[in-house]
Amino acid sequence: MSASSDGRIERRFARLKNEGRAGLITFTMMGDPDIETSFDILKGLPAAGADLIEIGSPFTDPMADGPVIQVAGQRALKAGISLKKTLELVRRFRALDQDTPLVLMGYYNPIYVYGVPRFIKDALEAGLDGLIVVDLPPEEDEELCLPAIEAGLRFIRLATPTTDDRRLPAVLAHTTGFVYYVSITGITGAKGAAVSAISDAIARLRRHTKLPLAVGFGIKTPEDAASVARSADAAVVGSALVSAIAGSLDGSGKATVKTAPAVHDLVRRLAAGVRAARKEVVR
Amino acid sequence: MNTAINSYRSGPDERGHFGIYGGRFVAETLMPLILDLEQAWAKARTDKSFRDELDYWLEFYVGRPSPLYHAERLTRHLGGAKIYFKRDELNHTGAHKINNCMGQILLAKRMGKTRIIAETGAGQHGVATATVCALMGLPCVVYMGAVDIERQKPNVFRMKLLGAEVVPVTSGSRTLKDAMNEALRDWVSNVESTYYLIGTVAGPHPYPAMVREFQSVIGRETREQIMKAEGRLPDSLVACVGGGSNAIGLFHPFLDEPNIKIYGVEAAGHGIETGQHAASLTAGSPGVLHGNRTYLLQDSDGQVIEAHSISAGLDYPGIGPEHAWLNDTKRVSYVPITDKEALEAFKLCARLEGILPALEPAHALAHVVKLAPTLPKDHLLVMNMCGRGDKDIFTVADALGVGM
Numbered sequence: 001m002s003a004s005s006d007g008r009i010e011r012r013f014a015r016l017k018n019e020g021r022a023g024l025i026t027f028t029m030m031g032d033p034d035i036e037t038s039f040d041i042l043k044g045l046p047a048a049g050a051d052l053i054e055i056g057s058p059f060t061d062p063m064a065d066g067p068v069i070q071v072a073g074q075r076a077l078k079a080g081i082s083l084k085k086t087l088e089l090v091r092r093f094r095a096l097d098q099d100t101p102l103v104l105m106g107y108y109n110p111i112y113v114y115g116v117p118r119f120i121k122d123a124l125e126a127g128l129d130g131l132i133v134v135d136l137p138p139e140e141d142e143e144l145c146l147p148a149i150e151a152g153l154r155f156i157r158l159a160t161p162t163t164d165d166r167r168l169p170a171v172l173a174h175t176t177g178f179v180y181y182v183s184i185t186g187i188t189g190a191k192g193a194a195v196s197a198i199s200d201a202i203a204r205l206r207r208h209t210k211l212p213l214a215v216g217f218g219i220k221t222p223e224d225a226a227s228v229a230r231s232a233d234a235a236v237v238g239s240a241l242v243s244a245i246a247g248s249l250d251g252s253g254k255a256t257v258k259t260a261p262a263v264h265d266l267v268r269r270l271a272a273g274v275r276a277a278r279k280e281v282v283r
Numbered sequence: 284m285n286t287a288i289n290s291y292r293s294g295p296d297e298r299g300h301f302g303i304y305g306g307r308f309v310a311e312t313l314m315p316l317i318l319d320l321e322q323a324w325a326k327a328r329t330d331k332s333f334r335d336e337l338d339y340w341l342e343f344y345v346g347r348p349s350p351l352y353h354a355e356r357l358t359r360h361l362g363g364a365k366i367y368f369k370r371d372e373l374n375h376t377g378a379h380k381i382n383n384c385m386g387q388i389l390l391a392k393r394m395g396k397t398r399i400i401a402e403t404g405a406g407q408h409g410v411a412t413a414t415v416c417a418l419m420g421l422p423c424v425v426y427m428g429a430v431d432i433e434r435q436k437p438n439v440f441r442m443k444l445l446g447a448e449v450v451p452v453t454s455g456s457r458t459l460k461d462a463m464n465e466a467l468r469d470w471v472s473n474v475e476s477t478y479y480l481i482g483t484v485a486g487p488h489p490y491p492a493m494v495r496e497f498q499s500v501i502g503r504e505t506r507e508q509i510m511k512a513e514g515r516l517p518d519s520l521v522a523c524v525g526g527g528s529n530a531i532g533l534f535h536p537f538l539d540e541p542n543i544k545i546y547g548v549e550a551a552g553h554g555i556e557t558g559q560h561a562a563s564l565t566a567g568s569p570g571v572l573h574g575n576r577t578y579l580l581q582d583s584d585g586q587v588i589e590a591h592s593i594s595a596g597l598d599y600p601g602i603g604p605e606h607a608w609l610n611d612t613k614r615v616s617y618v619p620i621t622d623k624e625a626l627e628a629f630k631l632c633a634r635l636e637g638i639l640p641a642l643e644p645a646h647a648l649a650h651v652v653k654l655a656p657t658l659p660k661d662h663l664l665v666m667n668m669c670g671r672g673d674k675d676i677f678t679v680a681d682a683l684g685v686g687m
Contacts, residue, residue, distance in 0.1 A: 107571075109572060109587075135571065158310070162474055
């Protein structure tokens, strides 16, 4: 792969390593509950303590998502978001923040219909750093993964409890940036995995890769995030933040003055949990 | 070699592609399961004991072979081609769906799975799945869109009588595509125990190829039966296409017969021009949904658009990937038929042949009504009567403005 090994994602994980702590990765859906509010949420995330940011790009048929993120996607689509408009939000974010890595998470069809070469070019120009595409396993690497890596985007792969040692090398072969470990066999927003199971999985993954390891699915509270942050390089929180958005809306589903602060407050608490995690262990 | 196709029957390739269509577009959690399934299927399909077991159940439980029936009154009425119906509506449970369910339930048992899940639109596949689960003593969960539950109440009750749990799906458009999403979510959450019994020639590889093989019994029997009746192969084949399993079942054994014209009939709903239809080949474009690349009804942002058809079984915004490929290679001609045309054909068939067709094959029949009069009397036309219409009488009554 010709991709440079020093992008925003690598620099950010290097910094976290220097600071001796794990990172917090947040997920919110672009366009939820409306395009401008989702941008207000996005631009406040670094100050609230997000180390890396996953931005969701909605799809009508999100087969790996639980009800919370499904409904967020429907709100976003109703608000008129598109992949093109999502990239515009990325561009606006980059004008304010040149350091925080942005990773787009979504499903393949909107990218396929946008046109893969054009999407890669536009995404890089907008300042996007990486992609997580739920329905592109290694068996379909030629579709997007290989050309994206070639162009300089990171392609972050999901590893799951069903990804056994036999299969793991294939999954990791073309993974760049970091590895996203899905801690449960299930959908987003489901009940979390036991801490011991996560640390065992992290240990297993570390035998196969030197890439940073992020853990997600089922992490809802600062305590959950802290327990993951003891062994992983980053904790990913999505559904809990999306629920905070949902809980702040008015009766007709519109944003209120509480919407962005609700997300940022939770991010601050999650970040505090993550940052304290390893200090507690030392103590 | 690059331009000429030697055989239309050799696909998919080892990665599940029919041309650019098909593939395995699923979450990583499911990928190891799909590879397991592929292996188990590869082993079973060449195992004589599996074949023998399936043949036993198809003969004594499903009631195969289904007759190839000369529809004489319809033939005379239309005044052209000699029309045969392949009577798959006479199968146990009233449709072709059970051919596939019987095969997959035997495979699930071989794989040691202890729980079966399925999606259903009209409820025919749900009923067939619930039936084979009852037969084999396996628990069964059927996902069904809340909208479809409302319009297919008799089938919902049948599934419950058979011991299945019917889960209403209230996400998205609350129809078949959302039921499939929900079944996939269940599968991701219950990987160890659960077998996902997909009802059509769609989904990730190996489903399209596997379901095709189970349904090809339709075409294989037709071949033998028409040789016996007429001493030669048919001149044309007609079948309706939603996901496309009954159609591929009839077509596949004949794809390499260059002189046979093949027609797949899509649901044009209120008319292609209204935008309210389910004709993904006529009016859609290539996209990726439910584990495979195929033609989809979608907007310019790649968001999937809701389909519409009077027939719940055709009300799906995609189509099996092999049909997408057969469309592009022009081996099969895909034509649209509206709700109204299908209803007319439904009524005609009831009066002339004493058969209430399901609304799905009523679409195929509506194309036969157009086609047959243009053809000579010695032209042999076979249409797949893939389901019976008992389940549809409430929908038909409603459409005809009759109170029941």
